[in-house]
Amino acid sequence: MDLCTVDHPLVAHKLTTLRDERTDSPTFRRLTEELVTLLAYEATREIRVTPHQVTTPVGPAVGVRLAPPRPLVVPILRAGLGMLEGMTRLMPTAEVGFVGMVRNEETLEPSTYAERLPDDLSGRQCYVLDPMLATGGTLAAAVRFLVDRGADHITCICLLAAPEGIAKLQRLLDDLEVPCTLVTAAVDERLNERGYIVPGLGDAGDRLYGVA
Ligand code: URA
Numbered sequence: 001m002d003l004c005t006v007d008h009p010l011v012a013h014k015l016t017t018l019r020d021e022r023t024d025s026p027t028f029r030r031l032t033e034e035l036v037t038l039l040a041y042e043a044t045r046e047i048r049v050t051p052h053q054v055t056t057p058v059g060p061a062v063g064v065r066l067a068p069p070r071p072l073v074v075p076i077l078r079a080g081l082g083m084l085e086g087m088t089r090l091m092p093t094a095e096v097g098f099v100g101m102v103r104n105e106e107t108l109e110p111s112t113y114a115e116r117l118p119d120d121l122s123g124r125q126c127y128v129l130d131p132m133l134a135t136g137g138t139l140a141a142a143v144r145f146l147v148d149r150g151a152d153h154i155t156c157i158c159l160l161a162a163p164e165g166i167a168k169l170q171r172l173l174d175d176l177e178v179p180c181t182l183v184t185a186a187v188d189e190r191l192n193e194r195g196y197i198v199p200g201l202g203d204a205g206d207r208l209y210g211v212a
Contacts, residue, residue: 001173002181003166006042011035015185018159019201028207029082032131035159035185036086040127043155043183044091047071047125070095072121072151075129076142077101077114079205083129083157094127099145101138108195110138115145122150131204133161133184135195136168143169147176158184159204162197 014035017023023031049064070093075084077100088094100114118124126146130139133156143154156169161184173180188197201207 001170004042004183005187006039006185011038011185032082033086036083037090039157039183040087040090043157069124071125072097073127074099079131080129082208099142108135110141120150124151125153126151128156131159132197133158133165134191134197136165140169140172147178154180156182160197161187162191164191
């Protein structure tokens, strides 16, 4: 797995405000979207394009456009939904699939409660959105879903990652032998005993949407 930690002052600035416990929910949502758009710029570096000719007011010009099939963006519900707008702003023609997963706060194991994905993902470039790569259970399960449907190129976009989650994802990908890139704004120190990233930013879903 390729790990890309985006090193940019704007990314660091927005992430610092997200971490701040005083940041309110509307600001947290807006900054999440902005941060994802910046991460998406790096995450789509390998997106497939095809040559495309246009005519400018001055004459012909050869450029590119996104190659079919359309890329698939998969936010992991609930918190990944807060990242969707930031991603589709950059890639409005992408298709969107959904995976709903919840973490059991005692066992820290994920279970799937919803799934809406195309049946056949062969040849599709997939972008999975999950703000916090903590134990890695949720993201690993989502990646397995996509690979089982034929995805052969996966990019995971996370606001923050913990070393434990990166290691878990790496172990899965070693078994699956599918190329995967993880793009994140920072790799934090560790997980605490409740599976939260330290120093992290707390519960991303709660901070985006309130506690419901
Ligand atoms: N999920 C979160 O929202 N935050 C963490 O720190 C870990 C998992």
